[in-house]
Amino acid sequence: MPQKVTPDASRRSETARRAILAAALDLVGEVGYAKLTIEGIAAAAGVGKQTIYRWWPSKGSLLFDAFLTLATDGQEDQAAALPDTGDVMADLKMVLRATVAELNEPRYDQPMRALHTEIVHDPALAADYAKRLDEPMRELKKDRLRAAQRAGQVAEDVDLDVAVDMLFGPILNRWLQRTGPLTPEYADRVVETALRGLQPRKAEQF
């Protein structure tokens, strides 16, 4: 970002930045990641290539920022926490159903697939993703599970990182690897199975 800018210049910068991020998301949806170019994004956003290179070192980092904007847009005034109605099963079903709905949205599909496959091949981008997106989201999920532990709904000795992986991993995988239909019912089954476990338990216990 340029230093010591006037309010007007700052506003113009922000407008250009938003145009670039929007163009990147639109274009990756149209042409796919492999054919996405900085030139193409610059043309679509109505800016020069150098404007883009001043702010982002690569198309991967630009797409990551674009995706981060998409993921947080309009949510600035929402509390950054998972719902807590006191019923961890109902709350997790709501969150996993929302994740399913988001992954099934066409405007998310291409950019998120592009981002996830870049992560697979690019350890630096993976580290950036982990630090800026996965870890903050993971903390929110673990906070909700910690509240459930305090309420006696999740066992004290559960490894919360494994719990998060078991709840959200199957959803992400089924979407990425296309191993089956990604439905709200599937989200419910994952939550029920994760909470109850595979082993039999006495019917009267819950």
Next chain:
Amino acid sequence: MPQKVTPDASRRSETARRAILAAALDLVGEVGYAKLTIEGIAAAAGVGKQTIYRWWPSKGSLLFDAFLTLATDGQEDQAAALPDTGDVMADLKMVLRATVAELNEPRYDQPMRALHTEIVHDPALAADYAKRLDEPMRELKKDRLRAAQRAGQVAEDVDLDVAVDMLFGPILNRWLQRTGPLTPEYADRVVETALRGLQPRKAEQF
């Protein structure tokens, strides 16, 4: 495959086929999937491009066959079933630890990453993968869980597809998305957490 071949021609074909598959795996490890070409594979295998195009329509399908060969090589004489010692927790830990060891092997890393990212962007390859690799493997896993149900170690009403996703999904994800270290201990935690579930249970029950 050519029809009505003599035994010698058939042996030569098989030799060429194996050389091509080996070259594809070596090359994708060296240059990555994006820079992998049929020309490059043909040169490395010492065959003509047309020989490759006669057997495979695309580099994706060739790499898939190469990976299938890698995954099943030397296992023809092993029983196509998961271990069953009568202790489902111990058996699943053994299988998940073996999966972790395989994913951490350098010769698997690049070709498997290439295959998995192609699947994300190519629904036809995803369908082929599901039919020829995921579904047969999934049936073996479900067979083991069905045996555990008969032995009273897994609840009757568990959705076995969800159970398989919850056991193997976190391993695949952690490897693909690089969200944390992929260790034997992590494999153990996943099996324990999946079997016991997140909810507390009476200490005397198990």
